[in-house]
Amino acid sequence: MALFARHGYAAVSMRQIAAATGVQVGALYNHTADKQSLLFDLLSDHMDALLAALEAEALPDDPLAALEAFTRFHLRYHAARPDAVFIAYMELRNLTPDNFARVEAQRRAYEAQLEDILRRGSKAEVMRFDDAKLACLAIIALLTGVTTWFRADGRLRQSEVEDIYWSMTRRLVSA
Amino acid sequence: MALFARHGYAAVSMRQIAAATGVQVGALYNHTADKQSLLFDLLSDHMDALLAALEAEALPDDPLAALEAFTRFHLRYHAARPDAVFIAYMELRNLTPDNFARVEAQRRAYEAQLEDILRRGSKAEVMRFDDAKLACLAIIALLTGVTTWFRADGRLRQSEVEDIYWSMTRRLVSA
DNA sequence: AGACTAACTGAACAGCCGTTCAGAGCAAGA
DNA sequence: TCTTGCTCTGAACGGCTGTTCAGTTAGTCT
Numbered sequence A, B: 001m002a003l004f005a006r007h008g009y010a011a012v013s014m015r016q017i018a019a020a021t022g023v024q025v026g027a028l029y030n031h032t033a034d035k036q037s038l039l040f041d042l043l044s045d046h047m048d049a050l051l052a053a054l055e056a057e058a059l060p061d062d063p064l065a066a067l068e069a070f071t072r073f074h075l076r077y078h079a080a081r082p083d084a085v086f087i088a089y090m091e092l093r094n095l096t097p098d099n100f101a102r103v104e105a106q107r108r109a110y111e112a113q114l115e116d117i118l119r120r121g122s123k124a125e126v127m128r129f130d131d132a133k134l135a136c137l138a139i140i141a142l143l144t145g146v147t148t149w150f151r152a153d154g155r156l157r158q159s160e161v162e163d164i165y166w167s168m169t170r171r172l173v174s175a
Numbered sequence C: 001a002g003a004c005t006a007a008c009t010g011a012a013c014a015g016c017c018g019t020t021c022a023g024a025g026c027a028a029g030a
Numbered sequence D: 001t002c003t004t005g006c007t008c009t010g011a012a013c014g015g016c017t018g019t020t021c022a023g024t025t026a027g028t029c030t
Helices: A002-007 A014-021 A035-057 A063-079 A082-090 A097-123 A132-148 A158-172 B002-007 B014-021 B025-030 B035-057 B063-079 B082-090 B097-123 B132-148 B158-172
Strands: none
Touching (some): A035 A082, A035 A097, A063 A082, A063 A097, A097 A132, A132 B132, A132 B158, A158 B132, A158 B158, B002 B014, B035 B063, B035 B082, B035 B097, B063 B097, B082 B132, B132 B158
16 A cells, blocks of 8 residues: 555556565465455455444534534544555556446445535535535545645644634535 | 546556557657656646746736636636646656656745735735635645546536636635 | 758667466464 | 465566667758
């Protein structure tokens, strides 16, 4: 995962992976069918874990409270897994069409949860936006962008970043 | 550019590029020093053109009007060049450290223009946010995310997307 | 007409690619 | 103690990699 995140799937050889794990290249094939499966398993497992973690979060019924919980969860979960997130967004095109479709479906399932919150918030008139789908994509892009610059030892602590981004997200859809 | 955008820098061979341009592989080296220069020139030229186009835009003095102009410019410019944008965001890690630093500097120069608008808006009290730098990065992430899904023949026309995203951007920093 | 320049071809270079496989080592179960 | 089942090594496979270069072609200037 670290190698794929750092250099990209196509630029990393099975021999590099073997060296990083301390075995010879042939031994890798006792654990994976091929290089493509390695990438797919990485992405698919990441999305499974993300969805499971969101389920475990038990979002509140109140739409605004749910949006805050989702926002903070997303930031926290993604900040803790920069490599996995990076791969999940960068290496989709290196999946075979079949594998891409499966990971894409997982990603849509995650986004659907946010869109549902937004639609409920709009219905309850505690949120306002022109287009629920675009607001959903905008928020995801906004929040995920954090992973490109956030460093645990940077200017801002994790909790400060969470607060600031929740503040921006709230305004983005404020009624 | 199309090949790099579709398959990624590392996954495209000089022979593929040669075939796509209708020459033999050796002929490419009359036009580029090596494969790395090909990528760097693509990214650097893109950033140059982006900065030049923004200069030509002549943003208004009024901060809010400038933010709207910037927002619409960014969306319009990026929507028209999906391949170049995709490469500019995905292939940075495939640049040598020297080349990366140069492209990164160009990117920062672009972002600095947005940050300046935000700071002026905050000073004039027509905008509000917790952190200018983060608001800047958030808006860039928000707007650039459009390129991942926008299609000219999709549900929404370009002008509709512009309006909706300007509406969201305005709210994001509303006083 | 002849010289010069630029672009192209086709072949070659050394080296790396993903993957396979025979054989070795070793721990667990009969 | 013997066998079974993993996991490993080390070498090999055909094929592709970026890059170079001698030789050909074609257009431009004197």
